[in-house]
Amino acid sequence: MQELLQQVLSGIASGGIYASLALALVLIYNAMGLVNFAQGEMAMFATFLAFTLIDHGLNYWVALPLTLLLAFAAGVLIQRVVIRPVERAPILTLVIVTLGLATLFNGLAGFLFGYVPRSFPSPFSVLTVNLAGAFVSYRDLGVMGVSAVVLVLIYLLLQRTTVGLALRAAAHHPDASRLLGVRVSWMLALGWGLASAAGAVSGIMVAPILLLDPNMMQTVIIYAFAAAVLGGIESPLGAVVGGVIVGVTVNLAGAYVPGVGGDLQLAVAFAIIVAVLVLKPNGLFGHAAVRRV
Amino acid sequence: MLKRIFQAPPRYWLVLVAVVFFVGLPTVVTSFQSGEWAEVMIFAVVIMGLNILVGYSGQISLGHGAFMALGAYTTAILIHRYQLNYLATIPIAGLVTGLVGFLLGFPALRLSALYLALATFALAVVTPSLIKRPEQLTGGVQGILLLPPDPPQLAKDMFAAVTGTPMTSDQWIYYVSFACALVLFWLAWNLIRHRPGRALRAIRDGEVAAAASGINIAGYKTLAFGISAFYAGVAGSLYGLVIGYVSPDTFPASLSFQLLAGAVIGGLASISGPLLGGIFTFWLPIVSSQFVAGQDWIPAQISSVFKNAGPAVSYGALLILIMIFAPNGVSGLILSTYTRLRRRLRGAGEPGSGQMPPDHQTVESPAT
């Protein structure tokens, strides 16, 4: 019983990690109907930036907002320089460009910072909380708490502000929005900037747990895909709920389903992605998309 | 008859030159270089398959490394466990992989391009850990070793008559790969020029319109998946033979991305694109880590970046640049340069200069 509870708790903790990256994916999807395959690598790179700043003697609480600003600026810059020239191209072109970005950031990080895992500071204690014999660390709680805050911020932004409305309008009805005076292209840039910053938050929060190295996010992104798809890829709340479900399912399947085993955890995430896409493509919280001709 | 041959369009002559070049290649390069060019041929084949799927039917696969793995393991298991002749395993590997691809084409039908990209991306990452599981069959993490195939006596003698030395295993594998590539390129060319190709392009450019004109969309899309997987299976089988070893680490996720990168850099929806793509996929890592570092005229700072950053940076940067500046890839770039050049040489006023360039069936973005 205690063990089962521990599996669930550890799964929720992992789910927080997946959710934090999935939130950034959801932002880009809302802004331009695209899944950014480079989201994880951009988050990793931003975390290395924070690491470098802290390494040069900056206080954590100064380095953190500075990194978020830099990540935001980098996101806007990437959209203006790399995405804008192809933003009306077929989805294939966009997917390939983001894959190119992912490869580029991974290689650059390896070249600049090396491949030896590093420790990254965390504002949260390494100590753990005992819940009826099962344990969860403050760092895991921290990841979940910060994800919740990011979720609320994104929700408020998208649903309660005119910028958010313009952002969504620009993504779904670019031509109509243009007629209404929305600067569509800058809305996309804003979306990229915000997603990049949300990714940086994720990277900085999970790096103390996952250890910082250029391949830190390489498989997290698959779990984040699973989380986003399960939750309904345009729903921020869905990303968080999806993340938790994926984390718990992967743990329970690995531990208790005969023939699965701990070594096939990633395969379970893959199965979730395929099952959701085939059986319920809109996920738990997504709206049914109408096929436009 | 002769007149007809001499009046053939230039691309036929280009094909002939290419065939003559590749037949003669092993006689001028060393044995191990023939082995390297065999890998170029193999990548060209799998990229041609990818091209049929991505370039002509408009579906995305980031997981073709998984199909190659299936083909390679089919061959390895048939040779290792059932002592089948290696040549016989090549078509079997193609058919097995093609069948699996065809079946996977059905769930893929329900997925939009973006979701298909996502699902196949995950497949590429999960492949090595899936290979490890059926340990009895795949040899698990130990992999399966394959003996280098011995060229038949006739080939040995013929090669010796030309070059003075008998044919090596690497040279033989090169010719086998080249023959497969030739047949599969010819098949692809026929497929694309006839009814299925037209149907696929119609689906790619607008499913609703295609359906309205009576095209069986589901049938053609799954068929494209099956054919594409067949190409990858044959390529995987040859890949196992040329390396002489299959193991989980031989099929990392990065292989799938390199294949897609090759397809895109070479040029989608063209026949020459996959060949250029194969050349890029094989040579880019080697060029970026060895060639650039060995050039004295390149400043040391720049060449050391190329060497130490590994192939990833070159791949990433090239992919982005190509997509922005030459979305039709290198073959598209060459074709448009050639057309422009010809137009300039002939003078703008000449009739015919306003025609569409021949065979320009590339993925143009609908907005442009």
Add this chain to the structure above:
Amino acid sequence: MSRMGTRLAALAALFVTVAACGGSSAPTVATDVGITSDSILLGNTIAQSGPAASYGTIANAENAYFTYINNQGGINGRKIKFKVLDDGYNPAQTVPLTKQLVEQDQVFAMFSGLGTQAQVSVRDYLNAQKVPQLFVATGATTFGLDFSQHPYTIGWLPAYQGEAHIYAKDVIQNHPTAKIGVLYQNDDYGQDILKGLIDGLGSSSTLIVDKESFDVTATSVASQLAKLKGAGADTVFVFATPSFAIKSLATITALGWSPHIYLNGVSNAQVFMGIAAKNGAKFDGAITVAYLKDPTDPQWANDDGMKLYKTVIANCTTCNVLDGNNIYGVAAAFTMVDVLKQAGSNMTRANVMKIASSQLNETNNPFLLPGIVVKTTSTDHFPIMQQQLATYSAGGWHLQGSLIDERGTIK
């Protein structure tokens, strides 16, 4: 246009004819390929990009030692040239790159190639070509055990199974009632060392209450460790590469669990222990093995071997002097130079291979723990089989007892 096509065809025909007439010269067969009057060319493939890129520094450290030797005048007047190629830990790259080194660059021998699958993929080829595949950088048991089928291949570092045997002995002697849980990486490394543990425990292998595996794509090992804890284990074996080993140590503590820990040697560098401790891991009393001098261990501060290591590694600008991979590289390069010196004037591949595989008796490698002999005989092809147990306390590893010799125990 058609005329231009004809010309091209004619040109191509000419090209083929020239090619046919010129022919290609067959690679010259010599007993000492890669040896000139003033140089010896060695080749190497290693991961300098991709998932295992952190090992890539080993080749740079080896090169630093060769530079050091060359600056001293080389070996009998010959300088060592070392050509390193990046295979990204992918056997599909290792094969063509190795063929390039052998057939194009004409290396005398391959030295310290990295990765089990990568080195297995070229073993048959190198043996068929009779090119020595010297001191591969993997402890997979097959490289020492299957010598008779592959007489041109030899390993160097202690076989993983030998390491596991030492742990098994310690369990049987000091903890005969232990309830063992094993966490192992599901790859060639993890499976090999797990087999060593089971073999080493022999009839005591019933002490193992649970084994849990994780894949290298895992983001967390909490689920596996929770299962081991739930199975009632009081002793945990961590068979994992550094990143996962650090996470395992931190997770064990975070689960409110304090079992007796055995940590595999590949992950015991002080740098990694430091990160684990920062992440809250408590592992005083943990046991590991060592055979190299740890550059971060203060007890070697005034040691001659360590001073030499620091002199040598200064030849490599990108090498971190505290990285345990680098002293590994320098130590392996020492053995390589030793073999070449012994070959003396008889610098043939066959002779060098004979010395490396059955006549080694190196007692003076200054980078290994005192007393370790790098040794091969006509019946034993595991060069290093002595290791020493070390226990973690007060922020560092402390060597225990004396060297344990596992020579001849691997079957």
